[in-house]
Amino acid sequence: MGYRRPAKATGTVGYIDPQYYSLNVLTTKSDVYGLGVVLLELLTGKRAIFKGDDEEGTPTSVVVYAAARIAGGELWGILDGRVGQPDVNEAEAVELVGYTAMHCLSAEGKDRPMMADIVVNLERALVLCEGGHGSISSGTISIVSE
Numbered sequence: 095m096g097y098r099r100p101a102k103a104t105g106t107v108g109y110i111d112p113q114y115y116s117l118n119v120l121t122t123k124s125d126v127y128g129l130g131v132v133l134l135e136l137l138t139g140k141r142a143i144f145k146g147d148d149e150e151g152t153p154t155s156v157v158v159y160a161a162a163r164i165a166g167g168e169l170w171g172i173l174d175g176r177v178g179q180p181d182v183n184e185a186e187a188v189e190l191v192g193y194t195a196m197h198c199l200s201a202e203g204k205d206r207p208m209m210a211d212i213v214v215n216l217e218r219a220l221v222l223c224e225g226g227h228g229s230i231s232s233g234t235i236s237i238v239s240e
Contacts, residue, residue, distance in 0.1 A: 105128075106142070107142070107143060108131060108141070108142025108143040108155060108156070108157075109127075109128040109131050109132075109142055110124075110127075110128070111123070111124035111127040111128070111203065112127070112201065113127075113201075113202065113203055121203055122208075122209065123203030123204070123206045124203065125209070126198050126203075126206040126207065126208075126209065126212065127198060127199060127203070127206065129198055129209075129212065130157075130194075130195045130196075130197075130198025130199040130206075131156060131157060131199070133191055133192075133194065133195035133198065134156045134157060134160045134161075134195050134199075135156055136191070137160070137169075137172065137173055137174065137188070137191060137192060137195065138156055138159070138160055138172050138173065138174055139173075139174025139175070139176055139177070140156050140159065140160075140174075141156065142155065142156050142157075143155055143156070144156065144159075146159075157199055159172070160172050160195075161196060161199055164192050164193075164195070164196055165196065169188070169189060169192045173188065183222045183223060183225055184222065184223050186222050187218075187219035187220070187222035187223045188219075190215055190218060190219045190222070191215075191216070191219050193215075194207070194212055194215045194216070194219075198212065
């Protein structure tokens with residue numbers, strides 16, 4: 095018996111590229127979207143879909159919860175409260191990760207960065223956390239769209 099390719103892709107709600115719903119096509123940029131969701135989960139400590147703070151516990155997407163706040167300059171208000179306050183270098187790293195996540199979540203795949211660019215940003219964030227002298231303000235951000 096040969097391998098059969100599924101007629102439709104499957105995935106976990108909350109991580110699936112919104113463009114998949116309209117175009118029915120998955121690309122490497124679909125994976126970038128899913129990684130953006132994971133980065134938001136790391137920053138906020140919330141699952142991709144979580145029960146909201148309202149009385150009914152309405153399911154909320156971490157993307158809806160965090161994206162508007164990050165875009166509005168409120169990154170520090172959504173960080174996981176279980177993690178202590180970052181030092182100066184760590185704060186810069188957290189901002190870089192938040193910025194990177196936002197680019198990963200662009201509505202159109204063509205506007206999302208390539209995985210190689212994401213790796214560069216995450217490596218920069220790691221260097222910052224390790225007390226390195228790299229700075230996102232001293233160089234360009236490696237977010238490039240295809």
